Amino acid sequence: MPPVLIVGAGMAGLACASALHRAGKPFLLLEAADAVGGRIRTDLTPDGFRLDRGFQVLLSAYPEVRRQVRLETLRPRAFRSGAVLRLPDGTQTLLPDPLRNPLALPGALFSPIGSFADKLRLAGLVLELLPRSADALLQGQGSSTLAYLRAGGWSERVIERFFIPFFGGVFLDRSLSADSRFFRFVFQQFVLGRALLPSLGMQALPAQLAAGLPGDCVRLHAPVRSVEPGGVRLQNGEALEGSAVVLAVEGHVLDALLPESAAPVAWQRTTCLYFDAPVSPGKGDGYLRLNSTPASLVHNVCFPSDIAPDYAPPGRTLVSVSSHGAHGLEPAAFEKRVCAELKEWFGPAAQEWRPLRTYEIAHALPPFATIPRRPPPKGVWICGDHVGYPSFNCALATGRATGERLAASLA
Ligand SMILES: Cc1cc2nc3c(=O)[nH]c(=O)nc-3n(C[C@H](O)[C@H](O)[C@H](O)COP(=O)(O)OP(=O)(O)OC[C@H]3O[C@@H](n4cnc5c(N)ncnc54)[C@H](O)[C@@H]3O)c2cc1C
Incomplete structure (x- = not known):
């Protein structure tokens, strides 16, 4: 049987390869760059x-990290739990573990009227999110995080002084336009684990997954130019035959490789x-x-x-x-x-x-859950963080799920 061709050796491609390897299915992981890791390089x-x-951190509570990473x-x-916050007047204040111990937050953060109410809201959110499964938090209807916080009655002061600096850093976006389902998931992960x-360095993470794969099943400096019936063609013109093709590339690359299916991604x-x-x-x-x-x-x-x-x-x-x-x-x-x-x-x-x-x-x-314009052609599978939410937990989860489903289909 020809190998499954996996394009992209970021966390998604590595997780997919690991799942196929565990199932004893042949695969070839093709990576354009000079090392594995994708967006996690050091x-x-x-x-x-x-x-x-x-700058990125590894959250110890991530379910897929606990499952796939030693x-x-x-x-x-x-990192020490909590953060030092610089206020607009240039002074600094310590947030001692704001998510695990909301009632200990300094009053300086909150308006005199809203302070106690905001602290109680924070404690209430912790209690609401903590018992839920990560999957449950990521489902349902979402809105922007900012709209979600405003609908929840949080004061503008706590949004500006706590949520924007803290979660704006997680989302890489201080407008808090990120989906509220992702916010609820990340919030829970910060409460449950450590950063x-x-x-x-962070590259040790993908390097560990790669170390568990047979060396001759990973090809670096192997950029794929196109997906073709029964396989792929590399930039150098070489054609490779595969029993299936997994595209574990970034969303915008997917657009180039599968223009019919992919949707544009705003990064x-x-x-x-x-x-x-x-x-x-x-x-x-x-x-x-x-x-x-x-x-x-x-x-x-x-x-x-x-x-x-x-x-x-x-x-x-x-x-x-x-x-x-x-x-x-x-x-x-x-x-x-x-x-x-x-x-x-x-x-x-x-x-x-x-x-x-x-x-x-x-x-x-990428944004939350980019919806493909149409399903990929038969024999082509897609995984990566753009499929779900922008985190390597999602890349690991979608890569593993794809590898397991593929292995079952090849049985
Ligand atoms: C600055 C920064 C901070 C972040 N912070 C966090 C954080 O704190 N916590 C968190 O959970 N997540 C964070 N993330 C997000 C996380 O890194 C990503 O969600 C995750 O690494 C995505 O993995 P992936 O496998 O889906 O995609 P990628 O890592 O992008 O992997 C795609 C791979 O495909 C390869 N490729 C592309 N085109 C081709 C081709 N034609 N042929 C062959 N190979 C190809 C690429 O070279 C790449 O290796 C951060 C990301 C960045 C950039």
Whole structure:
């Protein structure tokens, strides 16, 4: 039997390959890039910094992570629960574990009238979401998260000062246009688990899945040009025969490979800048820093090497700065404004931080559940985060489900 051809070795393609491998079915995983991982990659600089291609975290409660990943072998290190929030007047306040302990939130966040009501709402939401299954939270009718929060009676102050900085960072979108079903899922995941970094960078996650596959079943530098009856054709003209084709590519690539079926995808974009600092600006407190100032470009800051020391060479601190959405500036002007904001936030010491690298990620997160224009042709299967919601938990879930269904159909 010819192998199943899986196009794309991100988390979805890797999960699909793992499921087929477990079922003893032949497969060939074709990846255009020089390594597996897709949007989860980590670059090691010559001087020993580990730079994730965009700031992201591994949530320990993700159901598919618990199912498919041996978490302990990644030697994960946890962010401290809670965050330091920068308020519009430049002062900072600590949110001590806002989702697990809503009643402990500082009164400064809330309007004098709304404060107690907002705290109770937060506690009520925790109680409502906690017992539900992740799948149940992702079903039903959704609206934008902003509309959902407003309909729930939350004060504008708590939306601006808590939900936008915190969940705007998760959605890479401070307008909170993300679907409320995704918000409810992520909210629950933050309550249930911890935000982690693998000791050697986020790429350790896909690398672990790849390590469980036979090496000769993964081909790197193998971009697929087209899907053809009975297989695929690579960019170099080579034709490959397959018993089925799984497209585990990003939504916009799907549009190119299957123009009849795919729907256009509007992506959230983000920019991540890394700096080398001589000392930890966070003094090793392990908190993520969030900015609630509305017109700022710097939206969150963290010090990954305070969490996982191997992110920086000994004696240095890695600073990660994220800015979400389209900034519309030339790179030099953008970096100048970011540096000015960092100086305002962290003081003159920020001027001494050495820029390491900037990642502009135009295709970071797809919207919730992109509906295909029509089903894919017979023998072609589709998986990836664009099918459900923008998280690698979804990529893992859809990849595994596709692999299991395919294996059953080939039995
Ligand atoms: C900056 C950033 C932060 C994020 N933060 C989080 C987070 O904190 N938590 C979370 O859960 N998720 C986060 N995500 C989302 C998460 O990374 C994605 O949901 C997940 O990795 C998507 O996996 P995938 O396999 O569906 O797609 P991808 O990872 O995009 O994989 C698709 C693969 O297909 C390959 N490919 C494309 N075209 C071809 C072709 N023609 N031939 C062969 N191969 C091809 C690509 O090279 C790629 O390897 C973040 C993403 C970004 C970018």
